[in-house]
Amino acid sequence: MNATSPVTAATLLRAKQRREPAVWLTAYDAVSAEIAELGGADVLLVGDSVGMVCLGMDSTLRVTLEHMIHHAAAVVRARKRAWVVCDLPFGSYQGSPEQAWRSATLLLQQTGCDAIKLEGGQVMAETIAFLADRGMAVVGHLGLQPQSIKRLGGYGRRGRNRQEREQLMRDAEILAQAGATAIVLENIPEDLAAEITAMVPVPTVGIGAGPHCDAHVLVWHDLLGISEKNPPFAPAYANLREAMVRAIERWSADVRAGHFPRAKEASLARRP
Numbered sequence: 501m502n503a504t505s506p507v508t509a510a511t512l513l514r515a516k517q518r519r520e521p522a523v524w525l526t527a528y529d530a531v532s533a534e535i536a537e538l539g540g541a542d543v544l545l546v547g548d549s550v551g552m553v554c555l556g557m558d559s560t561l562r563v564t565l566e567h568m569i570h571h572a573a574a575v576v577r578a579r580k581r582a583w584v585v586c587d588l589p590f591g592s593y594q595g596s597p598e599q600a601w602r603s604a605t606l607l608l609q610q611t612g613c614d615a616i617k618l619e620g621g622q623v624m625a626e627t628i629a630f631l632a633d634r635g636m637a638v639v640g641h642l643g644l645q646p647q648s649i650k651r652l653g654g655y656g657r658r659g660r661n662r663q664e665r666e667q668l669m670r671d672a673e674i675l676a677q678a679g680a681t682a683i684v685l686e687n688i689p690e691d692l693a694a695e696i697t698a699m700v701p702v703p704t705v706g707i708g709a710g711p712h713c714d715a716h717v718l719v720w721h722d723l724l725g726i727s728e729k730n731p732p733f734a735p736a737y738a739n740l741r742e743a744m745v746r747a748i749e750r751w752s753a754d755v756r757a758g759h760f761p762r763a764k765e766a767s768l769a770r771r772p
């Protein structure tokens with residue numbers, strides 16, 4: 501993928517056709533957006549995971565459209581070339597295609613994001629078609645659907661038995677036919693993700709779905725080792741939680757000892 505020109509839905513489709521894996525990463529504010537792009541992310545996903553990783557909620561269910569608008573607008577202000585996708589939060593789209601249209605319009609107009617994402621299979625096909633037919637880029641989300649946590653009872657792997665596998669294959673096909681621009685596959689077996697990726701004409705975006713998806717996404721706090729605990733499928737590539745605690749400890753000690761701001765350590769604050 502060209503590292504300088506703006507990423508679009510067409511760029512992502514071409515990347516699938518050329519088998520060039522695309523890099524998606526969640527971002528929740530201007531700083532995370534800026535750093536994600538400096539690190540090479542092609543797509544910034546303002547996930548409703550914001551509720552859990554930034555806002556101290558125990559699920560994504562209490563995230564509102566206002567929360568999403570606040571965070572997505574900051575991400576869009578900072579982005580340079582990335583495609584910005586914003587989650588429709590729980591309760592803002594499941595009622596009807598018209599409700600989804602109103603919520604998605606608010607997100608697009610008030611944040612400047614490029615696409616919206618919503619969770620659900622066949623039951624969301626009519627809504628996806630309604631939005632896509634009217635010009636919106638819509639990303640689907642199959643497999644583990646955190647907005648259904650109360651019904652699922654846990655964040656475990658989906659698509660483990662034959663019935664669930666067949667349903668997921670059908671859902672993916674229906675979402676693509678309805679006009680989804682891409683489909684996130686969360687926490688499903690890698691062979692199933694490979695089959696879906698080969699079957700659908702639009703990019704699949706894996707998280708806990710093995711290596712064969714067209715793109716991969718991780719949550720910012722998991723990738724950087726800021727979360728207290730990562731899901732089993734989300735590797736940390738750094739331990740920033742510990743680095744931040746150590747930095748604050750050093751500074752606290754300097755303050756308490758009366759050494760700040762003259763301590764040598766203060767000038768080392770920017771060392772790696």
Ligand code: KIV
Binds near residue numbers: 547719
């Ligand atoms: O909300 C989110 O961050 C997501 C990703 C985990 C795909 O939906």
